[in-house]
Every structure is written in structure tokens, then in C-alpha cells.
Amino acid sequence: MQITxxxxxxxxxxxxxxxIGQAATCGPREGEGPLAADFDHIxxxxxxxxxxxxxxxxxxxxxxxxxxxAKASLTPDEIDIMFAGDLINQIxxxxxxxxNLAIPxxxxxxxxxxxxxxxxxxxxxVASGVARKVxxxxxxxxxxxxxxxxxxxxxxSQKPPYSQSTATAAGAAVVAAIPAxxxxxxxxxxxxxxxxxxxxxxxxxxxAPAFADTVKIHLQExxxxxxxxxxxxSGDLGHVGQDIARELFQLQGITIADEKLSDCGLMLYGASxxxxxxxxxxGCAASVGFGHIYRLISEGEIxxxxxxxxxxxxxxxxxxxxxxxxxxxxxxxxxxxx
Numbered sequence: 001m002q003i004t005x006x007x008x009x010x011x012x013x014x015x016x017x018x019x020i021g022q023a024a025t026c027g028p029r030e031g032e033g034p035l036a037a038d039f040d041h042i043x044x045x046x047x048x049x050x051x052x053x054x055x056x057x058x059x060x061x062x063x064x065x066x067x068x069x070a071k072a073s074l075t076p077d078e079i080d081i082m083f084a085g086d087l088i089n090q091i092x093x094x095x096x097x098x099x100n101l102a103i104p105x106x107x108x109x110x111x112x113x114x115x116x117x118x119x120x121x122x123x124x125x126v127a128s129g130v131a132r133k134v135x136x137x138x139x140x141x142x143x144x145x146x147x148x149x150x151x152x153x154x155x156x157s158q159k160p161p162y163s164q165s166t167a168t169a170a171g172a173a174v175v176a177a178i179p180a181x182x183x184x185x186x187x188x189x190x191x192x193x194x195x196x197x198x199x200x201x202x203x204x205x206x207x208a209p210a211f212a213d214t215v216k217i218h219l220q221e222x223x224x225x226x227x228x229x230x231x232x233x234s235g236d237l238g239h240v241g242q243d244i245a246r247e248l249f250q251l252q253g254i255t256i257a258d259e260k261l262s263d264c265g266l267m268l269y270g271a272s273x274x275x276x277x278x279x280x281x282x283g284c285a286a287s288v289g290f291g292h293i294y295r296l297i298s299e300g301e302i303x304x305x306x307x308x309x310x311x312x313x314x315x316x317x318x319x320x321x322x323x324x325x326x327x328x329x330x331x332x333x334x335x336x337x338x
Contacts, residue, residue, distance in 0.1 A: 001127050001177060007221030009214075010188045017123045018180025018337060019173050020133075021072025023064045024291030026283070027142070027168030034270040038291040040067050046143055046168060053143035057086065058093035061139035061170040065097055068172035068290070069135065076101040079174070080131035083118035085109050085138055086282055087145045087166075094137065103135060111311030112207075112236050113190070114138045115171060115286035116330040120187040122175040123332070132176060139170035140281030148316060149200060162240045163201035165275035167268055171286030173294075180337050181298035188218035188331040192313065196324045200314065203280055204241025207310040207327040211237060212248035214308050214329040219254070222333075226256040230302035233293070234329070235285035235309035236265035238278030264288035264309075285309035293334065303336045 001015035023040045031042030041063055048056035061084070069076055082101065084094035085108035098105035110117040118136035125131040145166040146152065175184070193210040211234045219226065226232060237245060242263050249256055265279030267288055289307050296302045308331040314323070 003124070003127050009217050010186060010221035011124065012186045012222065013123065013127045013184065015127070016177060016179040016337065017127050017184040018176060018178050019182045019294065020176050020178065020180050021068045021074065021174035022172065022290040022294050023067035023071060024171045024287040025060050025064045025169065026287055030167060030169050030268055033268055035268055035288065035292045038295050039287070040064070053141055054088060054093065057088065057139055057141035057144055058096045060141070061086065061093050061137055062097040062100055064170040064172040065101060065135060065137045068174050072174040074133065074174065076103055079103045079133050079135045081106065081125060082135040082137070083108055083121050084136065085114035085118065087111065087140050088148065093139055097137065110328055110330065111313055112280060112282050112284060113309040113311030113328050113330050114282050115289060116307060116309035116332050119173065119175070119184065119332050120189065120330055123184040123187055126175055126177040134175045135172060136175065137170065137172040138282040138286040140166050140168070140283040142166040142168045145281055159276055160201050161276055162204065163276045164203055164236065164238045164265065164278050164280040166281040167265065167279040167283040169283030169287035171283065171290035173290045182294050182334055183337045184332055185335045186222055186333040188214055188221065190214040190329040190331070192326045192328050194324050194326040198322060198324050200319045203312050204238040204277055205244055206312050206325040207329065208237055208241040208244035209248060210327040210329040211308055211310050212245050212252065214331050215306070216252055216254060218306065218331045226254065226260060229260065229304045229306045231305045232256060232261050233305060233307045234263045236278065236280040237263050237310060238265055238280065240277045242266070267292065297334060297336050300336065305334045307332050307334055
């Protein structure tokens with residue numbers, strides 16, 4: 001298979017790079033949303049039978065990983081590499097999942113862009129022959145991430161309307177260089193953008209410029225128009241970030257029809273106002289991408305999706321030190337296999 005670099009940030013694959021197994025799991029609130037039917041398992045409560053929320057997140061991610069491997073008709077011993085990440089310090093849910101699966105492991109952190117970072121790396125690995133079968137996984141949990149980056153949910157602290165709520169969800173996919181109903185045709189690696197936003201509640205505003213930048217570069221370097229895709233999805237910009245992205249596209253002279261531009265975190269909850277401006281977290285792009293979007297493409301309802309997961313690269317320490325919030329977005333072109 002030939003891998004062609006287009007420009008500086010985009011790579012195209014001239015052969016099949018297929019998603020041969022996938023799974024999505026979520027918590028109770030996400031299971032009440034419009035995408036409920038596309039989850040492999042909905043946990044009935046946030047503890048998920050564990051003694052801590054961190055252990056619950058790990059259980060959710062491992063469930064998705066094992067389910068994806070099983071749907072690929074494989075065992076963990078047949079997976080060459082695992083790329084995974086989450087939002088907890090030192091990405092411990094992913095590390096513990098890799099421990100339990102005993103798969104050679106690369107731990108990733110690109111915040112909420114981690115799922116597409118992993119999928120891009122997996123595609124490069126199998127297309128180049130470095131690996132035969134690669135597992136990608138990512139997760140987030142509302143109680144672990146909110147406590148780490150803002151305030152524990154139990155505090156009941158007030159949030160501004162432009163804030164977002166972390167999704168309790170996980171997704172996993174197995175990638176191999178063989179034909180599949182959904183294939184990866186191109187990837188664009190994002191650049192870190194920083195518009196000097198310091199408010200840890202303003203995630204959508206911080207990430208929107210990175211999303212707009214990656215989409216612009218992808219379209220230019222791949223040589224396609226926005227109309228080539230049925231959907232162009234951000235990971236978790238929320239209503240505020242989506243509105244900013246639309247303005248940025250207009251300034252760049254890029255016209256994207258409203259029905260083509262959407263966001264995983266918004267799709268996950270529909271019209272619910274319980275999540276403020278929308279959902280956020282690694283689980284947004286991972287669960288919606290490997291669940292709902294996979295189904296739409298595999299069943300032929302849509303043919304081409306540009307999924308651009310978005311991540312805010314802050315930490316509790318950097319926020320306390322009044323650092324700005326840099327952000328990144330990685331794009332993966334998912335298309336129906338021929």
C-alpha cells in the first residue's frame with residue numbers, strides 16, 4: 001500500500017485501511033440521549049459497580065476495547081499495538097486497561113482529540129506495515145474530569161452558560177489493512193493553536209480555532225471542497241464553539257452548509273440543556289465516531305465524514321498558574337468501503 005503525503009500535514013492511503021471492529025459504551029445520561037441505540041452497552045449508574053469513579057471509567061473503557069476486539073473476531077493476543085488515552089492524570093484508565101488486556105501499549109494524551117490521534121496513528125501503522133492489527137480506545141467520565149479540571153459535581157458549583165459538561169462515554173476500534181464497511185482514506189495532523197483564552201470553562205472558544213485551522217488545511221491539502229463530505233464533525237465544541245467555528249470559516253472564505261457541520265458532543269445529547277453549551281471529553285468523538293457515525297456509514301446512510309476531534313491542552317496546574325489554553329484538532333476522513 002502506498003501512503004502519500006500531501007502538503008505538510010495530510011496523508012492519503014491508496015489501499016484499504018479498515019475499521020474491522022468497533023464499540024461504544026456510555027453512562028446513564030448519555031444512554032437517555034438520541035444516540036442510545038448506537039451504544040453497545042449503557043451503564044445504569046456512574047459507579048458502574050466499582051468503588052471509585054476512576055475505576056468506573058477504566059471498566060467502561062475496557063468493556064469497549066474488549067467488545068471491539070470481539071466484534072473483529074479476534075482475541076487480545078492478536079492485537080499488535082494499542083493506542084489509548086483519557087483525561088485523568090497519567091491516563092491511568094488507559095494504562096490499567098492495557099495492563100488487563102496485555103497488549104503492547106502506547107499511552108496518548110491530546111485531551112479530547114485523543115481518539116482521532118490514536119486512529120490516525122493506527123492508520124499509519126497498518127498502512128505502512130509496521131503493525132497488522134491496532135486497537136484504538138479513549139474514554140472520559142463526568143465525575144473524574146470535572147473534579148480534575150474544574151470542581152467536583154458534588155459541590156453543585158455554578159457554571160456559566162457557555163461551559164460544557166464532560167461526557168461519560170468510551171469508544172474503541174480495531175484497525176487493519178483490509179477492506180471493511182468503514183475505511184480511513186486520509187488523515188490530517190493538527191497544529192497547536194492558542195488564542196490566549198484562560199477561562200477553563202470556555203473550552204469551545206479555546207478549541208474552535210484549532211478545528212477551523214485543521215479543516216482548512218485538510219481541504220486544501222487533499223484538494224477537495226466541503227461538499228465532498230456528507231458531514232464535517234468537530235469533537236466537542238458545543239454551541240458556542242460551533243458558532244465561533246462558523247464565523248472563522250466565513251472569514252477564511254470556506255462555505256460549509258449548516259446541515260453538513262455538526263459536533264459529536266451536541267449529537268450525543270440532542271436538545272438537552274442539562275449539559276449547558278454541549279458535551280465534552282474524550283468520550284464524545286470516541287463513542288459517537290465509533291458508534292453512531294460508524295453505523296451511518298456502514299449502512300450506507302452517508303458515505304463520507306471528516307471527523308475532527310478537538311482537544312484543549314490545559315492541566316489543573318497550568319490553569320492555576322494562569323496559563324492560556326492551547327488547543328489541537330486532528331482530522332480523520334472516514335468513508336464507506338467499496
